[in-house]
Amino acid sequence: MIRLGVNIDHVATVRQARRGREPDPVWAAVEAQLGGADGITVHLREDRRHIQERDVRLLREIVAVRLNLEMSLAEDIVRFACEVRPDEATLVPERRQELTTEGGLDVVGQEARVQEAVNRLHQCGIIVSLFIEPDVRQIECARLVGADAVEFHTGRYANAPSWQQRQHELEALIQAARRAHDTGLHVHMGHGLNYENVCAIAAIPHVEELNIGHSIVSRAIFVGMRQAVREMKDLLCHVRRLA
Ligand code: PXP
Secondary structure (H helix, E strand, C coil): CCEEEEECHHHHHHHHHHCCCCCCHHHHHHHHHHCCCCEEEEECCCCCCCCCHHHHHHHHHHCCCEEEEEECCCHHHHHHHHHHCCCEEEECCCCCCCCCCCCCCCCHHHHHHHHHHHHHHHHCCCEEEEEECCCHHHHHHHHHCCCCEEEEECHHHHCCCCHHHHHHHHHHHHHHHHHHHHCCCEEEEECCCCCCCHHHHHCCCCEEEEEECHHHHHHHHHHCHHHHHHHHHHHHHHHHHHC
8 A cells, every 4th residue: 555645836836826726636535535645745945935824724624535735944843833733744844946846955054953843743743745856864863853754856867868877766665664664664755756656665664755747737637636546546556456
């Protein structure tokens, strides 16, 4: 069994293009659940470029599966998470100018700050995952600060310029998943995954959750959210049946 977390940020991106009311990410979450999503993921960015506080509050009310809030370590965001209480929080690095989350969180370089956020989220009963690169030092530090899970950044795998490079990145993810699992961490992965490249990732032992956004929302424009999620979910189930 592998959970599919559907990231619906880009439904809000389209809405924010007109600063209007549609399309509503809350509707997208309902459709995604009907398509078989095991979780709904949103990123409340500091610049509020897509998801707004209102969305997270409403999603908290209507999402019947796992609600995962991607968030930075900023004080007001941590306070908001503690108030709204998603099931899970994924701590990510955030830079204002980036198009999307460009790298993993440097847990080693800001251990005390991450530790404090983990403690505060735990006090509110929130499961904490850290979005990191497949790097041994980051895995060890994630364990030290008491994270429940790590989400490995699959961007370098997804964007590899050659087949050899992609295999190299895949191998790094396989090793990292084993390492994290052996240290007692739950293993998630995400970023840049699509209907073509997801199978090799879903086949990695110990991976319990994938968070996928852009490719599902892109397909949903043509086939609808329910169908786009269903197709991704079918792929994951198929891979796990073969494994
Ligand atoms: N996981 C994390 C931590 C992310 O920041 C993102 C992008 O918001 C995703 C998964 C989903 O990435 P994509 O939109 O490329 O599928």
